[in-house]
Amino acid sequence: MADFENVQPDEYKLLGRNYTAGRPWGITGVTIHHMAGDLDADACNRVWRGAGTSAHYSVDRNGKIVQHVNDTDRAWACGDGVGVNSGGNDRSISIEHANCGANPWLVHDAAIESGAHLTAALCRYYKLGRPEWMKNVFPHKHWKATACPGELAGSQNAKYMRRAQEWYDAMTAGTSAPAPAPQPQPQPQPSGKPLGKVNVRYALRNLNGSWNAEVTNFGGGEDGFAGVPNGRHDLLYAKVDKGMLRYRAHTIEDGWLDWVTKGDPADTVNGCAGVPGHTIDGVQCYYVTPDGYAYQQAWYRTQTTARAGWLGACCDDGDSVSGYDGWAGMLGEPLDRLQIGIGASNPF
Ligand SMILES: [Zn+2]
Numbered sequence: 295m296a297d298f299e300n301v302q303p304d305e306y307k308l309l310g311r312n313y314t315a316g317r318p319w320g321i322t323g324v325t326i327h328h329m330a331g332d333l334d335a336d337a338c339n340r341v342w343r344g345a346g347t348s349a350h351y352s353v354d355r356n357g358k359i360v361q362h363v364n365d366t367d368r369a370w371a372c373g374d375g376v377g378v379n380s381g382g383n384d385r386s387i388s389i390e391h392a393n394c395g396a397n398p399w400l401v402h403d404a405a406i407e408s409g410a411h412l413t414a415a416l417c418r419y420y421k422l423g424r425p426e427w428m429k430n431v432f433p434h435k436h437w438k439a440t441a442c443p444g445e446l447a448g449s450q451n452a453k454y455m456r457r458a459q460e461w462y463d464a465m466t467a468g469t470s471a472p473a474p475a476p477q478p479q480p481q482p483q484p485s486g487k488p489l490g491k492v493n494v495r496y497a498l499r500n501l502n503g504s505w506n507a508e509v510t511n512f513g514g515g516e517d518g519f520a521g522v523p524n525g526r527h528d529l530l531y532a533k534v535d536k537g538m539l540r541y542r543a544h545t546i547e548d549g550w551l552d553w554v555t556k557g558d559p560a561d562t563v564n565g566c567a568g569v570p571g572h573t574i575d576g577v578q579c580y581y582v583t584p585d586g587y588a589y590q591q592a593w594y595r596t597q598t599t600a601r602a603g604w605l606g607a608c609c610d611d612g613d614s615v616s617g618y619d620g621w622a623g624m625l626g627e628p629l630d631r632l633q634i635g636i637g638a639s640n641p642f
Pocket residue numbers: 326327328371434442443613614615
């Protein structure tokens with residue numbers, strides 16, 4: 295049982311990496327995340343080790359609270375930089391919550407109840423005031439463009455914040471607990487009007503400077519892909535006909551490169567991901583749904599020259615914990631084939 299008075303978790307499973315020591319700007323808020331998956335603490339640590347990210351706490355489907363990075367250190371959770379007085383990484387405490395559904399991204403009731411209690415305890419312990427959305431409790435997407443924290447910033451937000459305030463009031467008054475949480479509500483429908491089919495067009499360039507054929511979605515079928523079997527590729531461009539696609543490449547020579555939002559093979563600086571002559575071994579994509587429309591994501595997968603068959607599919611951003619890998623590829627192995635599609639659910 296967590297000790298909320300002293301903000302002690304149920305258990306410590308410190309990641310031991312992917313964090314920055316100290317709090318030079320103090321603690322001024324709590325950042326709410328969803329895992330983009332239904333993970334436990336060990337799975338979170340595995341994903342974070344691979345992705346070079348972290349968070350202070352995970353709250354699993356049963357409401358169990360595990361600490362991964364100490365409050366007195368800065369987790370790499372919000373994508374808004376560290377050492378720059380950022381509101382997310384530098385100044386907030388990040389809590390990850392386990393999902394019970396992916397479309398939309400709903401969070402388990404037990405994770406909401408426990409996470410809201412933890413949020414209240416942190417606000418009290420660090421004297422941040424009564425929990426208020428966008429005042430001392432923030433969604434990850436406030437700090438950086440991301441789908442995180444899904445419905446915790448949507449249909450489940452009112453419930454989460456109401457419980458955080460009820461727990462805060464009870465703790466401050468010295469009573470043991472607020473009234474029991476209300477019974478689960480019916481599953482909300484995805485918000486926003488339907489966007490319809492979003493087409494993505496993309497291509498990979500060979501190391502010799504020649505572009506392979508542009509593919510639309512999956513090239514008209516599941517067998518369609520960008521790239522060439524056993525080829526090495528140095529540039530990728532991708533563009534969508536609605537909304538915006540952010541994408542970036544990892545190369546064997548350079549690591550992760552900057553995000554790109556424009557797709558233009560003639561503009562190798564701002565219109566493509568990659569570096570001429572360097573070998574791409576990883577790709578990450580993130581689809582930004584236009585405001586007011588039902589949420590869609592980028593789904594993508596790759597093959598490498600080193601092994602047969604498609605690697606596991608990925609969706610959207612890997613800076614939050616993901617049930618998928620968060621990016622596609624196998625570092626160190628040249629990426630030879632790529633498929634991308636935009637949609638509400640996994641097309642693979
Ligand atoms: Zn997040």
